[in-house]
Amino acid sequence: MNCQNCRTMTEEGCSLCETCEMRFAGTLLRLARDVTPLHDSLDATLHPGGHSPVRIQTATPPTPIRLDVLDLIDMLDATARELWRCLDGIDALDWRKDKRNEDLKATLIACAGHPRLATFTDAGLYMHVINDLARKVDTVLDPPEQRREIGTCELCETMLTAGAADQWVTCPVCGREQRAQTVKLRRLKTLCWDDSERGSAADISKAFAVSGLKVSRKTITTWEQRGKLPRHADGYAYCDVYRLLIGPDLTKSVR
Ligand SMILES: [Zn+2]
Ligand SMILES: [Zn+2]
Numbered sequence: 001m002n003c004q005n006c007r008t009m010t011e012e013g014c015s016l017c018e019t020c021e022m023r024f025a026g027t028l029l030r031l032a033r034d035v036t037p038l039h040d041s042l043d044a045t046l047h048p049g050g051h052s053p054v055r056i057q058t059a060t061p062p063t064p065i066r067l068d069v070l071d072l073i074d075m076l077d078a079t080a081r082e083l084w085r086c087l088d089g090i091d092a093l094d095w096r097k098d099k100r101n102e103d104l105k106a107t108l109i110a111c112a113g114h115p116r117l118a119t120f121t122d123a124g125l126y127m128h129v130i131n132d133l134a135r136k137v138d139t140v141l142d143p144p145e146q147r148r149e150i151g152t153c154e155l156c157e158t159m160l161t162a163g164a165a166d167q168w169v170t171c172p173v174c175g176r177e178q179r180a181q182t183v184k185l186r187r188l189k190t191l192c193w194d195d196s197e198r199g200s201a202a203d204i205s206k207a208f209a210v211s212g213l214k215v216s217r218k219t220i221t222t223w224e225q226r227g228k229l230p231r232h233a234d235g236y237a238y239c240d241v242y243r244l245l246i247g248p249d250l251t252k253s254v255r
Helices: 018-040 067-087 104-112 123-141 180-193 201-210 217-225 238-253
Strands: 148-152 159-162 168-170 177-179
Touching (some): 018 123, 067 104, 159 168, 168 180, 201 238, 217 238
Antiparallel strands (some): 168 177
């Protein structure tokens, strides 16, 4: 059988491969964690977004409740309960038979840990719907202005943006899901492939930090003192620092 999400071959009787099952469960757990901040974002006088919201004065009297957020919570709630019923083999439309009364957070957690998550018939479909909702929740909690450009899509070269805590990004143009860290490292590698790119220890340390790679100015100057890193007239080459930092093993794992 093929995984309904990524199409790789998977065990007989499975709708999702192990990787997709883990990602599906991870997204459900992340959504469970987002339920409280999402409810907090309902208040329209709060600056939308983040886990440390700031109260603002708006120029016009605001709608007391953000209706877009309310709709999103409703949709997430309905989807999570429907998914749980599906997992337990209760007909999705026959909701009256479902006597459970858990809150949304508990429902999401129950789905994430459900033994049939990878084997029920519509796993791929629900994974898709849940991913879509997770993306909308991210936009509410991390509004676009708080997201920054991290690099381009591996398929279509569209510039992708992500919030600081995002592990995965989905390309808005082609829909390809990719690891945020991989996108950042690929961007960095592009910078490093051009061996004419030079900078001071501080420049390089700062540029690498954006991509989540930690190398201090001191480390860079120490490498030079130990003869590992050549210093050119116009500074260090990004590619040299990158090679020293990543080492041969890691370079292979980053596409
Ligand atoms: Zn898969
Ligand atoms: Zn794309």
